[in-house]
Amino acid sequence: MAEFPKLRLRRLRKPNLRKIFRETRLTPENFIVPIFVDENIKSKKPIESMPGYYRIPVEGAVKEVEECLELGLGNFIVFGIPSYKDEVGSSAFDSDGVIQKTLRKLKSEFPDVVVVTDVCLCEYTTHGHCGVVKDGEVLNDETLPILGKTAVSHAECGADIVAPSGMMDGMVAAIRKALDDSGFTDIPIMSYAAKYASSFYSPFREAAESGYKFGDRKGYQMDIHNSDEAMREIELDIKEGADIIMVKPALPYLDIIRRAKEKFGYPLAAYNVSGEYSMVKAAIERGWLGEDVVYEILVSIRRAGADLIITYHAKEVVEKLQ
Numbered sequence: 001m002a003e004f005p006k007l008r009l010r011r012l013r014k015p016n017l018r019k020i021f022r023e024t025r026l027t028p029e030n031f032i033v034p035i036f037v038d039e040n041i042k043s044k045k046p047i048e049s050m051p052g053y054y055r056i057p058v059e060g061a062v063k064e065v066e067e068c069l070e071l072g073l074g075n076f077i078v079f080g081i082p083s084y085k086d087e088v089g090s091s092a093f094d095s096d097g098v099i100q101k102t103l104r105k106l107k108s109e110f111p112d113v114v115v116v117t118d119v120c121l122c123e124y125t126t127h128g129h130c131g132v133v134k135d136g137e138v139l140n141d142e143t144l145p146i147l148g149k150t151a152v153s154h155a156e157c158g159a160d161i162v163a164p165s166g167m168m169d170g171m172v173a174a175i176r177k178a179l180d181d182s183g184f185t186d187i188p189i190m191s192y193a194a195k196y197a198s199s200f201y202s203p204f205r206e207a208a209e210s211g212y213k214f215g216d217r218k219g220y221q222m223d224i225h226n227s228d229e230a231m232r233e234i235e236l237d238i239k240e241g242a243d244i245i246m247v248k249p250a251l252p253y254l255d256i257i258r259r260a261k262e263k264f265g266y267p268l269a270a271y272n273v274s275g276e277y278s279m280v281k282a283a284i285e286r287g288w289l290g291e292d293v294v295y296e297i298l299v300s301i302r303r304a305g306a307d308l309i310i311t312y313h314a315k316e317v318v319e320k321l322q
């Protein structure tokens, strides 16, 4: 490298030049828009702890996707709020369940959009845990076949990618096998490989009615202090057949995103979670921060190494990208 005054880094920062030398770009293709579909409502319902975000009825999903497409957003992840819950979350794999109905509607209307489905049980169980529970304990191995069945039922209804989020050991292998056995060898798995037991999820629990009745999720989600363990989790999921790995949350775990991208070079998604969204919205609402922080945060997640960002900010920020 040359030295000052031969080298002046400011030369390339002139307004017409700096755009050319931007190292990180954010495009609508980088975003996945989360949609909460509620089987129990007839019209759009605001989520109090997530200003500007809504639960929508099954019938409203088409309109929601249409609006996003007009903005250039074509990737979605759907979460379901079912009308029926039980101990084992059987409405998660019901062929007439909330996600299955939504998928059929969306994929018949818009065959080219990408619909990712959340494969977990916490929205479908009465106790709100991500698996089968016995004596207050989430049973890992007993949960796996149910996840397999759920993924297959999503694939049957047109899901483009399935995304297991429950952090059960062996979930990716179980889902891969279930999909392959049913002929869905081409359906990719986006695994929530490093999902931390974070305090940033609380608004989501209101959004998806997935709060739990007892205990916590620290037995299966990751300890926030650990980074090496995240690499082992990710490696395990890749070995089990994950096509895309995910780190969740995003902002407090940018180091994990960067480390995972450097170590594995795999397609990587980051989940910019509900709490990250809500705190920014609250600060903007109070006038403490300007709206520009949203773009800066999303750029930071991309710069850290994420190819895809699941974010509630997608709609508000996408217009600024053009």
Ligand SMILES: [Zn+2]
Residues within 6 Å of the ligand: 120, 121, 122, 123, 129, 130, 165, 166
């Ligand atoms: Zn779950």
